[in-house]
Amino acid sequence: MGRNSFIGEFEQMVLLAILQLDGDAYAPNIAQHLEASIDRTVSRGALYSCLNQLERKGLLRWRLDEPTPQRGGHTRRFYRVTAPGVRALRASRDGLLTLWQGLETILGPAK
């Protein structure tokens, strides 16, 4: 597996949030969903940087929405996880689950 095959923790969170938002995933929504889920403030700079990286890796695609007055006449970018993105998440989950096995005595059961 190449170096770029792995995705970081924040990248995983962003990809999972986009999957959960299911078609309504644009940056402020993703940030709100993450903040509600992980109870941590999400830096907008880190979020856009992460989205840019995922897009460059081919794990995300985007489409533009029509500009609206609520957004000052600016467009909105909706994100969608690509098939390689889903495969990367699956590989990451499988790897982590393998590593977690047999550690219940030390770390306790999952909540």
Added chain:
Amino acid sequence: MTRARERPPGPPRDALAALRFVLPSDPVRDAIVGDLHEEFVRDAARLGLRGARRRYRRRAAEIVAHAAWDSLCWRSWESTAPEEPARPPEDARALPRPGDVTRELSGAYARARRGGLGLAVLAFVVIGVAAIANTLLFTAVDGPSPSPVHEASILLSALGLGGVVLLLACASLAAALICAGARRRRTRHQDRVSITYPQ
């Protein structure tokens, strides 16, 4: 009678200008400005105009810092091609239409114009150092002549030679950085093409 200066009830202009300066002229910039505007309107209803402006500035500063850093690391925030709706299959043997070639050329020109902030900063540094080195060189050549003190002319020559060496070093560094950036981009592209995830 003094009249208080009224600010328009919109996002802070300085933050907006900073965003427009740092972000590439791309759909990503329009979308980010729109996202911040939407959050500003929401915050203004909840926290008031002052609180919303403060939040807008903080978010813009975060975005500017990340975008500038990414640009310096050759990771400019330029969009990839958007997702397109499914098209009917075209005849693969058909010749490209004149409109396609024009669109490709205008796209290439726009991409070349956008460039990266990192390269612009590097260019400014190289030009600045070159100007200093040039000044030192001509100071050595056209200095007070004839020099009343022999040591003074030696010192001026040394400064001039130092300037030339500095200029050559900077030019070499710039060339090395540009080559390294091009190689990294090429490697990243190859990695992206060759990434395989288990099914």
